[in-house]
Amino acid sequence: MKIAVDAMGGDNAPRAIVQGALEAAAEVDGKIVLVGRRQELESLVEEYAAEVEIVDAPEVISGEDKPLMAIRRKRQSSLAVALTMLASGDVQAVVTAGNTGAFMAGASLLVGRIAGITKPALAPVLPTMDGRGVIALDLGSTMDPKPENMLQFAVMGSLYASTLFGLDQPRVGLLNVGTEPEKGNDLALKSYQALSGSSLINFTGNVEARDIMEGACDVLVCDGFTGNVLLKSMEGTALAIFAGIKEAVMTGGLRAKLGALLLKPALKQFRNKMDHAEHGGAPLLGINGVCIKCHGSADAQAIKNGILKQAWPLAQDEVINKISTKIGGI
Amino acid sequence: MKIAVDAMGGDNAPRAIVQGALEAAAEVDGKIVLVGRRQELESLVEEYAAEVEIVDAPEVISGEDKPLMAIRRKRQSSLAVALTMLASGDVQAVVTAGNTGAFMAGASLLVGRIAGITKPALAPVLPTMDGRGVIALDLGSTMDPKPENMLQFAVMGSLYASTLFGLDQPRVGLLNVGTEPEKGNDLALKSYQALSGSSLINFTGNVEARDIMEGACDVLVCDGFTGNVLLKSMEGTALAIFAGIKEAVMTGGLRAKLGALLLKPALKQFRNKMDHAEHGGAPLLGINGVCIKCHGSADAQAIKNGILKQAWPLAQDEVINKISTKIGGI
Numbered sequence: 001m002k003i004a005v006d007a008m009g010g011d012n013a014p015r016a017i018v019q020g021a022l023e024a025a026a027e028v029d030g031k032i033v034l035v036g037r038r039q040e041l042e043s044l045v046e047e048y049a050a051e052v053e054i055v056d057a058p059e060v061i062s063g064e065d066k067p068l069m070a071i072r073r074k075r076q077s078s079l080a081v082a083l084t085m086l087a088s089g090d091v092q093a094v095v096t097a098g099n100t101g102a103f104m105a106g107a108s109l110l111v112g113r114i115a116g117i118t119k120p121a122l123a124p125v126l127p128t129m130d131g132r133g134v135i136a137l138d139l140g141s142t143m144d145p146k147p148e149n150m151l152q153f154a155v156m157g158s159l160y161a162s163t164l165f166g167l168d169q170p171r172v173g174l175l176n177v178g179t180e181p182e183k184g185n186d187l188a189l190k191s192y193q194a195l196s197g198s199s200l201i202n203f204t205g206n207v208e209a210r211d212i213m214e215g216a217c218d219v220l221v222c223d224g225f226t227g228n229v230l231l232k233s234m235e236g237t238a239l240a241i242f243a244g245i246k247e248a249v250m251t252g253g254l255r256a257k258l259g260a261l262l263l264k265p266a267l268k269q270f271r272n273k274m275d276h277a278e279h280g281g282a283p284l285l286g287i288n289g290v291c292i293k294c295h296g297s298a299d300a301q302a303i304k305n306g307i308l309k310q311a312w313p314l315a316q317d318e319v320i321n322k323i324s325t326k327i328g329g330i
Numbered sequence: 331m332k333i334a335v336d337a338m339g340g341d342n343a344p345r346a347i348v349q350g351a352l353e354a355a356a357e358v359d360g361k362i363v364l365v366g367r368r369q370e371l372e373s374l375v376e377e378y379a380a381e382v383e384i385v386d387a388p389e390v391i392s393g394e395d396k397p398l399m400a401i402r403r404k405r406q407s408s409l410a411v412a413l414t415m416l417a418s419g420d421v422q423a424v425v426t427a428g429n430t431g432a433f434m435a436g437a438s439l440l441v442g443r444i445a446g447i448t449k450p451a452l453a454p455v456l457p458t459m460d461g462r463g464v465i466a467l468d469l470g471s472t473m474d475p476k477p478e479n480m481l482q483f484a485v486m487g488s489l490y491a492s493t494l495f496g497l498d499q500p501r502v503g504l505l506n507v508g509t510e511p512e513k514g515n516d517l518a519l520k521s522y523q524a525l526s527g528s529s530l531i532n533f534t535g536n537v538e539a540r541d542i543m544e545g546a547c548d549v550l551v552c553d554g555f556t557g558n559v560l561l562k563s564m565e566g567t568a569l570a571i572f573a574g575i576k577e578a579v580m581t582g583g584l585r586a587k588l589g590a591l592l593l594k595p596a597l598k599q600f601r602n603k604m605d606h607a608e609h610g611g612a613p614l615l616g617i618n619g620v621c622i623k624c625h626g627s628a629d630a631q632a633i634k635n636g637i638l639k640q641a642w643p644l645a646q647d648e649v650i651n652k653i654s655t656k657i658g659g660i
Contacts, residue, residue: 129570140507143515177470177558185473185555209559210566225515226556228507229539233560236540237567240459244600252596259596262589266582270574 001029002053003311004091007036008060008078009098011297017097018044020303025051028312033091036060036078057081063296067101071109079103083110086289093290093311095281097298104141107287114320116327119149120286121224122293123157125164125279126234128215133278135161135170136212136220137285139227150174150191150221154201156285156323157219163317164309165218173207173217175226181206187223195221200326238274280305283314285323290314331359332383333641334421337366338390338408339428341627347427348374350633355381358642363421366390366408387411393626397431401439409433413440416619423620423641425611427628434471437617444650446657449479450616451554452623453487455494455609456564458545463608465491465500466542466550467615469557480504480521480551484531486615486653487549493647494639495548503537503547505556511536517553525551530656568604610635613644615653620644 005021007014014036022045025032031053034041038056045052059077061070071080082094083106096103104120113120121138128134137153138145145153154172161170174195176184181192183206195203207216209230222230249260272278280302281294292314294306314320335351337344344366352375355362361383364371368386375382389407391400401410412424413436426433434450443450451468458464467487472479484502491500504525506514511522513536525533537546539560552560579590602608610632611624622644624636644650 129574143507175559177473177555177562185553188555208566209562210569212563213566213570223515225507225518226559229505229556230559230563232507232539233542233563234567236538236543237564238571239540240543241568241571241604244459244604245597248596248600249593252593252599255592256596259589259592259594262585263579263582263593264589266578266586266589267575269582270578274571274574 001312001315002031002033002091003093003095003307003315004033004035004055004082004085005303005307006078006082006094006096006098007034007041008057009096010294011097012299013097014040015044016298016300017303020298020300021307022052023300024304024307027308032307033082033085035082035085055081055085061099061102063099065099065102067099067105070099070102071106079106080110083107083291086291087111092315093292095292095294095303095306095311097294097296097303100140100293100296103291103293104284107284107289107291111287111289111291113286114288114324114327117152117286117323119145119152120284121153121156122282123160123285124231124282126212126220126231127274128213130215131273132165132215134212134215134218134220135164136222136227136231138222138224139231139282140224141284142224144225145187145223147187147190147194150187150223151194151198152286152327154195154198154203154219154221155326157221158201159319159322159326160283160285160314161218163313163319167218169202170218171204172201172219172221173204175209175220175222175230176206177208179206179208191221242271278305280307280309283310289320331645332361332363332421333423333425333637333645334363334365334385334412334415335633335637336408336412336424336426336428337364337371338387339426340624341427342629343427344370345374346628346630347633350628350630351637352382353630354634354637357638362637363412363415365412365415385411385415391429391432393429395429395432397429397435400429400432401436409436410440413437413621416621417441422645423622425622425624425633425636425641427624427626427633430470430623430626433621433623434614437614437619437621441617441619441621443616444618444654444657447482447616447653449475449482450614451483451486452612453490453615454561454612456542456550456561457604458543460545461603462495462545464542464545464548464550465494466552466557466561468552468554469561469612470554471614472554474555475517475553477517477520477524480517480553481524481528482616482657484525484528484533484549484551485656487551488531489649489652489656490613490615490644491548493643493649497548499532500548501534502531502549502551503534505550505552505560506536506538509536509538521551572601608635610637610639613640619650
């Protein structure tokens with residue numbers, strides 16, 4: 001098995017990407033293919049020559065590039081080359097921390113969707129209090145899905161949850177403004193009908209945003225617009241609270257500073273539990289190949305986890321085939 | 331000027347509601363009308379007879395009642411009686427901590443909308459790091475607004491911000507998944523056009539959920555579905571983090587416990603800054619009268635603030651007339 005890593009994508013590329021890939025390579029029974037500017041990459045990997053391969057890609061897609069245009073014009077970019085290798089079967093997964101829009105556009109254009117899937121979904125793991133997390137999809141790929149897309153999200157998310165969490169019948173919840181079936185906007189009302197009427201998933205009903213972190217479900221289904229707002233408001237609130245606590249400590253005098261010092265190890269443990277890098281990345285489900293998106297600010301650890309906890313098990317478990325089979329049944 | 335308070339609505343009714351109303355009555359140059367079961371209320375208010383009036387309403391709408399049915403059938407409920415008094419001009423505002431759905435249905439049915447407004451909007455203040463807050467609307471009243479509703483939300487929110495924050499040209503932001511004009515779902519894209527093309531507001535563009543608490547705008551416009559998810563995810567994340575910190579302290583041994591004890595006063599100050607009760611409640615804008623919704627769990631302090639910081643200034647400032655005039659210009 002081979003996994004292609006877009007070595008040029010992300011805020012910390014290429015150094016942190018290469019480092020994470022090398023660390024992962026040491027732990028897997030397969031090959032990591034680093035895609036990017038050969039010279040730059042060779043200077044970073046010398047010692048590990050046996051476990052990694054380098055494929056040259058002279059162009060780079062930056063975070064500022066317009067997604068569709070970048071994919072169409074920069075065919076020699078590290079991202080486009082990696083996705084083309086996935087499409088041709090040369091690798092079994094692609095991992096990138098680069099331009100999200102370009103990744104989504106490139107995956108659809110170059111790799112294509114699974115037959116029967118009309119809309120892909122980005123499916124990150126949101127933090128929960130028990131430290132395990134909940135798979136949420138879609139979180140930014142499909143802005144205006146139809147109810148039938150939402151059902152496909154539910155099926156794909158369930159199969160992903162089986163691989164990631166080892167669950168037999170993952171509980172699927174629908175993000176909504178109340179738990180009652182008659183709550184919600186037009187899409188939520190119709191999606192409730194689609195989800196509750198399907199035997200392909202274990203639907204537990206509507207889930208309110210405030211109950212997500214309590215672990216109300218294993219798979220949370222939502223449209224890409226609301227899901228993206230949800231994700232960013234969780235991030236923003238968490239950042240604001242930790243910044244607020246820090247400020248309170250700074251302006252709270254000696255007493256507060258001493259308290260913070262004593263409390264630090266316990267708080268650090270808690271923050272680690274909530275940390276995004278833990279899961280490494282999120283799959284773009286519905287694409288006809290394993291595509292993993294890591295956070296733009298991913299460090300070596302996140303890239304390593306993206307390979308070991310996402311790309312590798314999803315490819316091993318043949319999740320794409322499973323989705324393909326199950327979607328045929330809708 | 332008279333303000334009607336639904337004395338029977340909310341988790342802490344009637345005791346906390348009456349207490350908050352009495353405290354507010356002592357500070358305003360007008361009368362508070364307590365609406366509810368006369369006997370129960372009289373036993374709670376004896377000493378303040380001069381500042382408050384009691385209007386009997388034998389029925390009560392509970393949190394479990396179906397909104398529309400409750401308003402239609404329980405015409406003698408405290409909520410319906412209070413709203414009927416507002417409609418007939420006997421009072422200049424209504425404050426309730428009761429059933430939100432019944433309040434919204436009752437306000438539309440019994441008081442009616444401002445001419446030209448097709449959809450009302452619930453407009454609470456979300457916390458920001460600087461402690462002032464941002465007015466967000468709609469947060470749960472209108473699930474599927476059209477772009478022209480979103481523009482009306484923007485206009486109403488701006489006038490409300492002028493009264494609440496004393497701002498001349500409040501900055502209006504549109505909740506979206508990116509700051510670029512071409513980002514968003516169909517509604518967000520069309521709303522961007524409607525808002526950016528209007529001379530009635532000071533539009534500053536799209537605002538991402540993670541930038542809200544940083545104070546990216548004074549008025550945040552969104553549809554009621556996404557807004558409600560946003561509000562509840564902020565609440566849920568904050569609760570989860572504080573619960574997580576508490577757990578980390580509890581399991582962190584003597585060191586962590588001592589640290590927490592020392593840090594407590596500074597943290598308490600910070601939590602107060604983020605506290606919802608601070609603003610007292612949220613107006614239901616677009617209704618032809620001042621309607622203030624307090625949180626279901628509102629205590630006496632929240633009710634007092636709902637009267638003094640919301641109902642009173644909005645009625646004094648004739649915000650309803652201002653909205654009516656400005657909406658005529660769209």
